[in-house]
Amino acid sequence: xxxxxxxxxxxxxxxxxxxxxxxxxxxxxxxxxxxxxxxxxxxxxxxxxxxxxxxxxxxxxxxxxxxxxxxxxxxxxxxxxxxxxxxxxxxxxxxxxxxxxxxxxxxxxxxxxxxxxxxxxxxxxxxxxxxxxxxxxxxxxxxxxxxxxxxxxxxxxxxxxxxxxxxxxxxxxxxxxxxxxxxxxxxxxxxxxxxxxxxxxxxxxxxxxxxxxxxxxxxxxxxxxxxxxxxxxxxxxxxxxxxxxxxxxxxxxxxxxxxxxxxxxxxxxxxxxxxxxxxxxxxxxxxxxxxxxxxxxxxxxxxxxxxxxxxxxxxxxxxxxxxxxxxxxxxxxxxxxxxxxxxxxxxxxxxxxxxxxxxxxxxxxxxxxxxxxxxxxxxxxxxxxxxxxxxxxxxxxxxxxxxxxxxxxxxxxxxxxxxxxxxxxxxxxxxxxxxxxxxxxx
Numbered sequence: 001x002x003x004x005x006x007x008x009x010x011x012x013x014x015x016x017x018x019x020x021x022x023x024x025x026x027x028x029x030x031x032x033x034x035x036x037x038x039x040x041x042x043x044x045x046x047x048x049x050x051x052x053x054x055x056x057x058x059x060x061x062x063x064x065x066x067x068x069x070x071x072x073x074x075x076x077x078x079x080x081x082x083x084x085x086x087x088x089x090x091x092x093x094x095x096x097x098x099x100x101x102x103x104x105x106x107x108x109x110x111x112x113x114x115x116x117x118x119x120x121x122x123x124x125x126x127x128x129x130x131x132x133x134x135x136x137x138x139x140x141x142x143x144x145x146x147x148x149x150x151x152x153x154x155x156x157x158x159x160x161x162x163x164x165x166x167x168x169x170x171x172x173x174x175x176x177x178x179x180x181x182x183x184x185x186x187x188x189x190x191x192x193x194x195x196x197x198x199x200x201x202x203x204x205x206x207x208x209x210x211x212x213x214x215x216x217x218x219x220x221x222x223x224x225x226x227x228x229x230x231x232x233x234x235x236x237x238x239x240x241x242x243x244x245x246x247x248x249x250x251x252x253x254x255x256x257x258x259x260x261x262x263x264x265x266x267x268x269x270x271x272x273x274x275x276x277x278x279x280x281x282x283x284x285x286x287x288x289x290x291x292x293x294x295x296x297x298x299x300x301x302x303x304x305x306x307x308x309x310x311x312x313x314x315x316x317x318x319x320x321x322x323x324x325x326x327x328x329x330x331x332x333x334x335x336x337x338x339x340x341x342x343x344x345x346x347x348x349x350x351x352x353x354x355x356x357x358x359x360x361x362x363x364x365x366x367x368x369x370x371x372x373x374x375x376x377x378x379x380x381x382x383x384x385x386x387x388x389x390x391x392x393x394x395x396x397x398x399x400x401x402x403x404x405x406x407x408x409x410x411x412x413x414x415x416x417x418x419x420x421x422x423x424x425x426x427x428x429x430x431x432x433x434x435x436x437x438x439x440x441x442x
Contacts (some may be wrong), residue, residue: 046388046420049080053390054341055091060425062095062131067428069120070127070211075102079128086340088135095132096148099125103155115162122159126152126207134203135340138347146237149205153234156207164188166218167210172227172257177241179254180234181227182206184214185263194268194442195258196222197251197291201276203348205233213272216431220439222270223263227254229280231352242354245367251284255291268292268442272434275391275422279303279368282381282399286373292380293441295434297422299383299396303368306392325359332358374402380441381407382434387419408437 047053048060063076079098084090106121129152136145160167166185171178186193196217198209206226214224228235229250231243244250251271258264270293273281278300285294300306308316318324336343346358355361381403385396400409410433412418418426 046414046425048425049077050083050085052086052340054344055083055085057420057424058091058131058134060420062127064425064427065124065127065208065211068211068215070123070208072124075124075128088138088340088343091135092132092144092148095128099128099132099151099155102128103151106155106158110158119159119162122155122162123211126155126159127211129155130205130208135344137203137351138336138343140347140351149233149237152205153207156210170225170257172254174250174253177239179227179229179250180206181225181254182210182214183261184210184218184224184226186218186221186223190263192265193221193223193263194270195225195261195264196438197225197227197254197258197269197271199227199229199271199273199277199280200232201274201278201280202352204274209274212427213274213431216428217435217438220435222435222438223261225254225258225261236352243352245283247280247283248287250280251291252288255288259290266290270294270438270442272297276300276303278384278392278396278399279370282370282377283373285379285381286370286376289378293382293438294377294379295382295384295438296396296399297382297384297430297434298386298389298392299399300392301370301374301395301399301402304362304365305369306395307362307365319359319363325357328359329357370399370402374399375404377403377405379405381405382410382437382441383407384410384412384423384434386421386423387411387413389419389421391421410434410437 046056046060048056050056050059059076059080063071063073065071066073066076075098079094082094102121103125106118106125109115109118109121129148133145133148133152136142136148157169160169160182165188168183168185170181170183172181198213200206200209206228209226214226217224229247230236230241235241255269258269259266269291271281271285271291272295273279274297278296278298281294282296282299285291318328332342332346336346346361349355349361350358353361353364355364383396383400383403396409400407412423412426412430416426416429418429420426423430
């Protein structure tokens with residue numbers, strides 16, 4: 001394949017870089033004006049510290065947790081200003097250094113009996129270790145992936161142990177093994193409360209979701225069950241189970257587990273899927289009707305169409321031609337060497353799907369769409385979109401239009417500071433509006 005054709009391919013493919021939070025293409029795509037149904041040009045996304053969209057987004061993602069105790073602004077700024085632009089090793093080493101320092105602070109506070117300060121530091125260290133590990137996925141054999149992720153999880157577990165029983169690590173039975181999760185309760189009264197089940201997407205972790213969503217939901221009287229499924233968190237790193245399109249096979253065991261918890265109101269269960277979870281959650285509720293409300297943030301109707309967006313004519317067929325696919329792979333690998341966003345998106349995609357090449361990964365995304373099941377959804381649906389979403393532009397409105405159930409569309413804008421993919425940088429604004437909808441719905 002000639003490089004000039006590949007350029008046509010690569011620019012739109014940069015939009016894949018986050019799928020759970022890393023919008024990376026500077027290309028302008030068509031977003032939908034909800035009020036008049038027209039397609040409008042989005043404004044440029046927020047640039048934070050770095051020129052590279054991926055690095056900028058991930059830095060913003062880390063510092064965004066400061067609103068709920070998962071980061072401190074000064075610690076994050078000190079870290080990112082030490083990072084060399086586009087250098088994945090620099091990103092890893094600087095975030096690792098910060099994480100280790102904050103973890104040591106937590107241990108010192110704990111030794112002194114200051115358990116509040118220790119818990120706060122453990123939460124921040126968990127986020128910083130997660131950030132350090134992020135750009136390692138290009139080489140799935142890198143032992144630092146599991147080592148650094150474990151440090152993130154273990155710091156969170158230390159904080160959970162200091163929560164007076166309000167954050168409970170759980171193992172959810174699943175196909176002869178278990179899925180990891182956290183059952184988080186408002187208080188220890190044992191009172192029956194509505195339950196929000198929360199799941200991540202392409203690259204997030206359960207620990208991240210506690211700060212991002214659960215802290216806000218708990219304040220509003222929702223118990224929360226966070227889980228990681230195939231392709232995510234521990235399940236891909238230690239259990240080596242990749243993503244699957246039929247996500248109802250994942251969520252049904254999670255609901256079974258939830259119904260066994262005495263604090264769960266069985267008539268008031270909601271599911272929230274974030275980023276790539278904006279496909280998984282609607283897919284699940286199309287078949288799992290015990291869930292009464294579902295939030296797709298952001299809505300994702302056809303993942304494969306997002307992958308193939310703006311590819312040249314005939315490219316779909318070329319993926320099925322062995323020799324053409326080899327040329328595609330060769331050129332993509334070449335560009336990955338110098339493009340951090342593409343390097344990460346394809347690396348993470350191949351790893352979490354179990355693909356051996358970029359072209360195989362693109363073929364494997366074909367079943368990930370809601371065309372044949374969106375009309376089967378019966379529960380109340382909230383489809384969320386973000387004005388400057390570069391990761392999955394134009395996907396939320398087709399999902400909303402395909403629904404035949406009670407539904408609402410919610411758009412977040414740049415003006416309110418929440419226009420980025422999954423409202424990164426605007427978590428308080430996001431949670432206020434989304435959880436207000438959930439309170440009224442349940």
